[in-house]
Amino acid sequence: MTRILLVRHGQSTWNADGRWQGRADPPLSDLGRRQAEVAVDAVRDLGVHRLFASPLARAHETATIVGGALGLTVESDPRLQERDAGEWTGRTRAEIEAGWPGFLTDGLRPAGFETDDILHERALAAVQDIAAIATEPVVVISHGGLIRVVERALGSEPHSVPNLGGLDIRRIDGHDGHVLELAGRTVLVDADAVTVTSPPEV
Numbered sequence: 001m002t003r004i005l006l007v008r009h010g011q012s013t014w015n016a017d018g019r020w021q022g023r024a025d026p027p028l029s030d031l032g033r034r035q036a037e038v039a040v041d042a043v044r045d046l047g048v049h050r051l052f053a054s055p056l057a058r059a060h061e062t063a064t065i066v067g068g069a070l071g072l073t074v075e076s077d078p079r080l081q082e083r084d085a086g087e088w089t090g091r092t093r094a095e096i097e098a099g100w101p102g103f104l105t106d107g108l109r110p111a112g113f114e115t116d117d118i119l120h121e122r123a124l125a126a127v128q129d130i131a132a133i134a135t136e137p138v139v140v141i142s143h144g145g146l147i148r149v150v151e152r153a154l155g156s157e158p159h160s161v162p163n164l165g166g167l168d169i170r171r172i173d174g175h176d177g178h179v180l181e182l183a184g185r186t187v188l189v190d191a192d193a194v195t196v197t198s199p200p201e202v
Contacts, residue, residue, distance in 0.1 A: 001173070003137040004130060005046070005186055007166035008144050010035040010065075012058040015163070018092050021143075022085025022114075025057045031194065032058065032163065036065035039164050039188040044070055049136035054080035054143060062164075063141045079126035082143035083119045086112025119149050131171040131180055142166075154182035164189040 010032030014021045028036070043051075043066050051072040053063035063074040087110040088096055096103065100110060123146045130140060147166050148158035154169065168186040171178050 002131065002134045002171040003046070003183075004127065004134060004140060004169040004171060004180075005048075005137070005166065005188075006127065006140045006142060006147055006150060006169060007186065007188055008147060008161045008163055009054075009056075009059040009062040009141055010039075011163045014090070015058075019090055020085045020088045020092075020096070021058075022082055022089040023056070024085075024089050027057050028061050032062070033065060035164050035189050035194050036062045037069075038194050040066055040069040042188040043139055046137050046139070048072070048139050050075065050134065050138045051141070052077055052080065052130055052138060053141040054078075054082070054146075056081055056143070059141045059143060063139075066139070066141075077126050077130075079122040080140065080142040080146065083114040083145045083149075084112060086110045086114070088113065116149060119146060120153060123149050124153055127169070127180065131169070131178065134171065151182065154180060156182055162187065 009028070011029050012021065012026045012032055013029045014024070014026040016029050016031070051063055051067045052075045053059045055076045055078055059080070060074060060076060067074045093104070103109065127140070127150060130138060144161040147161050151158040151167055165185065165187040168183040170181045170183050172181055
C-alpha cells in the first residue's frame with residue numbers, strides 16, 4: 001500500500017480576492033507562502049520521497065517552498081492544472097451572478113469552461129500514472145476543481161477543498177495490478193490558524 005496525498009495549493013492573490021482562477025496564473029499571496037512553509041513539517045512527518053505539482057504558479061510555488069525545505073525536486077505535470085474556467089476567469093461570484101443570472105444555481109457553465117468529462121480523463125490519468133511509479137508516500141499539489149473531480153471518481157461526494165487540504169489516496173496492490181482507494185480527506189495545514197504579521201509602519 002502506498003499513500004498519494006492530493007492537496008490544493010496555498011492561498012493565491014486571487015483566492016484572497018474571491019476570483020475564479022481556472023488557467024490564469026496569479027501567484028501565492030503572502031499568506032499562501034506562509035501556509036506552504038507551515039506545511040513542511042507535516043510533509044516531513046509523512047516520509048514523503050517525491051513531490052509532484054501543477055505547473056501553474058500557485059501550485060508550483062507551493063511545491064517549491066515545501067520541496068526546497070526537504071531537498072525534494074518538484075516534478076511538474078501539466079495534467080494537474082486547474083480546469084479552464086472560460087469566460088468566468090478572473091471574475092468574482094457577484095460578477096458571475098450579475099453577468100450570467102441563474103447559471104451558478106442551475107449548474108450551467110459559460111463558453112470555454114472545461115467539462116467534467118475532459119477534466120476527469122486527464123486528472124485520473126495523472127493520478128494513476130503517479131500512483132504506478134510511487135514506491136513511498138508522495139504529495140501531489142494541484143487545484144480545488146481537479147481534486148473534487150478525483151474525489152467523485154473515487155466514490156465520494158465532493159466538497160469544498162481548503163488551501164493545503166485534499167485527499168488521502170491509497171494504492172492497493174494485488175495480483176492483477178493496483179487499484180486506488182480513497183482513505184479520506186487530509187489537511188496539511190490548519191489554514192485558519194496561519195497568519196502573516198505585517199511589518200511595522202515607518
